[in-house]
Amino acid sequence: MFPNESTDEDQFPEEFPDPDQFPDVLPELTVYLNAAGIPTFYDVEENLLFAHGPTVSRARARYSEHVTIGTRYMQPGYCAAAYVPDSPPDYHKIATVYDDPNPDMRECAKAVIDWFTRPRISAGGVLMAALSKRSIPVCTDDLGLSYAVPLDPATPAAEIFQRPHIAIGDRNPSIDHPADTHTGWIVQLVDRDNEPIGPPLFKGSDWVDCEADSAAAADVIARLLYRPTT
Structure with missing residues (x-):
């Protein structure tokens, strides 16, 4: 998934979002996604927000299609990627949902909402x-x-x-x-x-x-x- 490298302060210049501060934006990010009917949960160990389909329980979220959201490594902005299970515990990335230096996490939320709500042929x-x-x-x-x-x-x-x-x-x-x-x-x-x-x-x-x-x-x-x- 997203790189989980060392987060020493000297590695993250002030203009980059420090991964340790990612939880600070979670409440607002979660509100945007939940208001659109997209359930979420935060994985402390991976420092990622998981978003999944409304018909999938949290317990099954990792075993179905889901989107992970986090900070871009050593770059400004946020990123989100969609995954499906591939012989668990491995996952197969099917799309980059969002990857942009824009520091406004609402733009990332909009991309995730679009991913789950836009019509997709089966x-x-x-x-x-x-x-x-x-x-x-x-x-x-x-x-x-x-x-x-x-x-x-x-x-x-x-x-x-x-x-x-x-x-x-x-x-x-x-x-x-x-x-x-x-x-x-x-x-x-x-x-x-x-x-x-x-x-x-x-x-x-x-x-x-x-x-x-x-x-x-x-x-x-x-x-x-x-x-x-x-």
Whole structure:
């Protein structure tokens, strides 16, 4: 995350925000974010303010997408970065939300608020568009964890999960995560009990471009469904 170097006074000229003084701006920064419906908590050891989605509990915040806010190291201003878990305790940085010498922390707060509130297309939406482009029918389970493509297009939607089908999931494992946090689709042929049949038909790499990965997965499914029969 942000560098956590020594904070001796002689290392921080007067014009730089001393990390030891970061807690002084926390009350005002927290008020701005909380007023916008964004929960926060302060990590004393890391000297960072954590911001997370309103539907995520504090206990789960580190295990889902979150934004950390702190001072810029040896430079004026504040910085904020968005992370998602990557084989915890490691994290994968998905975006620099704010990094500016402006000493007004309200500008940093505005950037964090925009990050959580601006419309963001989901990875599932990108995949659905790729499947639709190839005329591939699909439905989702009740938990929002996977998609199912029927082997027979005439299969009623209510019966797809009760028959052998093509299951599509993500390493995330949600299918509704933002496209910029996509970690690769896994396409698997499964039986009526949802047990795998053979190896995966497609397995995307970690942290891939969602649009390209969705197109590649859809192409694999299209070749299986529409391959010539003899």
